[in-house]
Amino acid sequence: MLTRMPYILDGSQPAPALSAADRILAAIRAVPRGHVAGYGVVARRAGLPGRARMVARLLGAHSGTCLPWHRILRSDGRIAFPPGSEGYLEQIRRLRAEGVEVRNGRVRMPAAEDLLDAEIWRPD
DNA sequence: AGTATGACTCATC
DNA sequence: AGATGAGCCATAC
Numbered sequence: 001m002l003t004r005m006p007y008i009l010d011g012s013q014p015a016p017a018l019s020a021a022d023r024i025l026a027a028i029r030a031v032p033r034g035h036v037a038g039y040g041v042v043a044r045r046a047g048l049p050g051r052a053r054m055v056a057r058l059l060g061a062h063s064g065t066c067l068p069w070h071r072i073l074r075s076d077g078r079i080a081f082p083p084g085s086e087g088y089l090e091q092i093r094r095l096r097a098e099g100v101e102v103r104n105g106r107v108r109m110p111a112a113e114d115l116l117d118a119e120i121w122r123p124d
Numbered sequence: 125a126g127t128a129t130g131a132c133t134c135a136t137c
Numbered sequence: 138a139g140a141t142g143a144g145c146c147a148t149a150c
Contacts, residue, residue, distance in 0.1 A: 053132050
């Protein structure tokens with residue numbers, strides 16, 4: 001990729017803007033191990049407030065690729081898949097594997113959005 | 125171009 | 138806590 005845009009290295013030209021999808025993907029990848037985030041939160045972090053559904057769609061589209069998809073939950077902390085479904089069970093398995101407590105398909109969501117978080121993620 | 129469909133969210137009851 | 142309805146946005150047909 002860099003060979004296609006060598007100017008990135010010397011800053012002689014501004015880096016091309018990331019697409020909405022790429023920003024969402026980045027926001028998903030940035031959720032640390034053992035943590036979770038809501039679809040809406042991810043969208044907001046990607047600079048796309050109100051587009052939770054786009055986050056969901058992307059996750060589906062990229063299923064099978066290397067993404068921490070299991071760390072993304074509904075705003076109320078519940079798993080988005082139908083209870084008992086394969087995805088549901090797999091998500092619980094993965095969350096528990098990294099130390100997240102899951103009870104009845106539900107996870108305790110991070111309180112509000114801490115300010116540090118908002119600061120770090122403010123889209124430039 | 126119009127409609128249906130979601131790994132959604134919010135207000136309300 | 139669960140149910141419901143409206144709002145939302147990108148895709149698929």
